[in-house]
Structure formats: structure tokens, C-alpha cells
Amino acid sequence: MSKKSTAPAGCPCGGPSLATCCGPYIDGTAIPPSAEALMRSRYTAYVQHNEPYLLATWHASTRPTEPIMSDDEKLQWLGLEVKSALRLRQRKADDADPDRDVVEFVARFKINGRAQRLHEVSNFVREPAAGGDPRWFYVDGSFPE
Numbered sequence: 001m002s003k004k005s006t007a008p009a010g011c012p013c014g015g016p017s018l019a020t021c022c023g024p025y026i027d028g029t030a031i032p033p034s035a036e037a038l039m040r041s042r043y044t045a046y047v048q049h050n051e052p053y054l055l056a057t058w059h060a061s062t063r064p065t066e067p068i069m070s071d072d073e074k075l076q077w078l079g080l081e082v083k084s085a086l087r088l089r090q091r092k093a094d095d096a097d098p099d100r101d102v103v104e105f106v107a108r109f110k111i112n113g114r115a116q117r118l119h120e121v122s123n124f125v126r127e128p129a130a131g132g133d134p135r136w137f138y139v140d141g142s143f144p145e
Helices: 035-048 051-056 086-090
Strands: 075-085 100-111 114-128 134-142
Touching: 035 051, 035 075, 035 100, 035 114, 035 134
Parallel strands: none
Antiparallel strands: 075 100, 100 114, 114 134
């Protein structure tokens, strides 16, 4: 006889639990303190099909005007691996801009049953939001070969 676990599931981004990881950012009770935290919460929002959060965390200069998700798409997110956060490498650099950061990650997913991977180097900027508090925004990304 199998025994079901009663422990809360981990956060989709790989953290210990949604409630202590990305959940507070997505529900608006906390602001992601770093570009990496924002990137992880955006991955979690993709898993949850939470398009409003994704659009709210997308920089206005590059935010799509068309829907970014489709109910018809058979997409299943499988996991996230953060390769690097640029600021960690530049921490001692004198000319590093504290309001810009880059995060490299690989997200695995299945679309229509076929395994895929998204390898992206994402650009983030921190600037005041509607409430005046500075917060991180996703700007754009590139896909290394």
C-alpha cells in the first residue's frame, strides 16, 4: 500500500514551498528583491498560467500587447535551472549598475507531449513602479546557441 505525502509541494521554481518562495511575489504581498527572484517567480507564473503577473512584471517598453498564453496549447513545465546571475559575477566590479541585471537559465517543458528546453539570458531593470517603490522588471532575453 502506498503512502501519500502530506508535506506541501515544493515551489515550481525549485524552492522549498510556494508559500515561502514565489507565492508572496505572485500574490503581491512582497516584491522580489533581486532579478533572479523575479525570474523564478515569472517561471512559477508560467507554470500557473498567471498571465496578469507576467504582464505586470514585464517592462512597459517591451511588454506584449497580445495575449502570451493560449488555452489550446498543451504546455507542461517540468523544471528550472538557474545557470547564473550576472550580478554575482560582477559584485566587485566598480562599474556594475545596481539597477540592471542578467540571469541565465534553462527551463524544461513539454509541448504536445514533446520535451523541449528554453535556454535564455534574460535582461532585467530595477526602477520605481506605480507605488514609487523600486522593483525589478523583465526587459527581454536572448537565446545562446
